[in-house]
Every structure is written in structure tokens, then in C-alpha cells.
Amino acid sequence: MNPYELISAELKKNNVTLVAVSKTKPIEEIKGLYDQGQRIFGENKVQELIEKQSLLPKDIEWHLIGHLQSNKVKYIAPFIAMIHSVDSLKLLFEINKEAQKNNRIIQVLIQIHIAQESTKFGADEKELIEILEYYCAENSSLQFIEIVGLMGMASNTDDATQVSNEFLHLKSLFNTVKKSYLLNKHSFNQLSMGMSSDYTLAIQAGSTMVRIGSLLFGKRD
Ligand SMILES: *Cc1c(COP(=O)(O)O)cnc(C)c1O
Numbered sequence: 001m002n003p004y005e006l007i008s009a010e011l012k013k014n015n016v017t018l019v020a021v022s023k024t025k026p027i028e029e030i031k032g033l034y035d036q037g038q039r040i041f042g043e044n045k046v047q048e049l050i051e052k053q054s055l056l057p058k059d060i061e062w063h064l065i066g067h068l069q070s071n072k073v074k075y076i077a078p079f080i081a082m083i084h085s086v087d088s089l090k091l092l093f094e095i096n097k098e099a100q101k102n103n104r105i106i107q108v109l110i111q112i113h114i115a116q117e118s119t120k121f122g123a124d125e126k127e128l129i130e131i132l133e134y135y136c137a138e139n140s141s142l143q144f145i146e147i148v149g150l151m152g153m154a155s156n157t158d159d160a161t162q163v164s165n166e167f168l169h170l171k172s173l174f175n176t177v178k179k180s181y182l183l184n185k186h187s188f189n190q191l192s193m194g195m196s197s198d199y200t201l202a203i204q205a206g207s208t209m210v211r212i213g214s215l216l217f218g219k220r221d
Contacts, residue, residue, distance in 0.1 A: 021213030149190030
């Protein structure tokens, strides 16, 4: 079995969705995985994403996993399936506006800062609650986005206990906000956590969606 077959079999057993992270990889390699059956691909840069989207089969479900600037939302709004990296109300409003223009609903995850490093993007718990209170308000203008869960990146460390604890913390935050705000929103059911180096720990902690690049495509330059 090749790495794709091994990983997808393992994920299937656990009911976890695979986002194949194809950033920096050429069209032919993405097509190679597509031909083996993969349909969900993740990119972290808008420019690269729109280029690839225009060249590859239209039934690919594209996920944006990297930081998104408000002024670039319009380029991906016509086709993007899910945005994993929403960390402010301002960005959410912009996505909602562009989704409306395109007459579609865009699924988003709220990215939460769980790592110790200060370089990683993401909302804190206070910002998350602010976003959810707005989203759940009776008169919310956010009719063209759907918050389907949370995303997080653990610290880049060999300390498995620390990584596990960060994932468990996100899982517990997910459970708490689901209970407090989103009980009647059944689509709030995704927890995007885990990459090549830590996806096993993420699954043990309750991940429903992993973002794997280098294990599938080989190391990036
Ligand atoms: C690059 C990237 C990944 C995948 O990383 P690998 O270590 O290659 O699996 C996952 N999530 C985000 C947000 C990324 O930018």
C-alpha cells in the first residue's frame, strides 16, 4: 500500500476526514492523488489556490487552511468549500458579504490559538465567544456563512504530552461552546486538528478532520 492508501484506511476506520494539503506541490502530483480518489485538498495561499483551482477538476472540494486577508476573500468566494482559518468577526463579515454576492453559503471553522508559540494565528476564547454570540443572535446578518466547527494547531514540539494536552483543550472548548451556544445547530460538528507529525494524537483527542501534507506528498522544499 502507498502512503495515501495507508493513511486513508486508518482515517476511515476512525471516521476522520482527510484534507490533503497540497501547498507548494505541482498540479501533476495533485492529479495523482485525485486519480486515487482523493477529493478534498487544502491550500494556504490565495494566489496559489485560485491558480490550481482553475486547472484541476471541478469536483475537487477546496479548503483554505492558511491565514486569510479580508481583501482577498472575493477571489475564493465563488468556489471555496471551507475556510479553516477564520479568527475575527471582521473577516467573518467579509466572507458573509462575498458569499452573498455569489449566492452561496460558505462553511467556516473558527481557528483557535492553542499552541505556546506566539507566532501562530487564531482567536482566543473571548474572541470565539464574541463571534458565536453574534452568529447565534436572532437577528444575525450572518446568513451566508455556516460555522461548522473549530480548528487548531498544536505547538511544534516533540513533547507528545504537551501536544496531546493542547488538542484535548481544544476538544473541551468545542464541547463547551457546543453546549452553550450551538445545541440546535447540528452542523457544528467538525474539529480540524492534526497534521503529518501529530495526527495520531489529534485523533485520540477527538479530531474529525486532519490536514496532512508531507506524509502524502513528501517533504516540501
Ligand atoms: C502546511 C499545513 C499543514 C500540513 O502540514 P504537514 O506537516 O505537511 O502535514 C496543516 N495545516 C496547516 C494550517 C498548514 O499550513
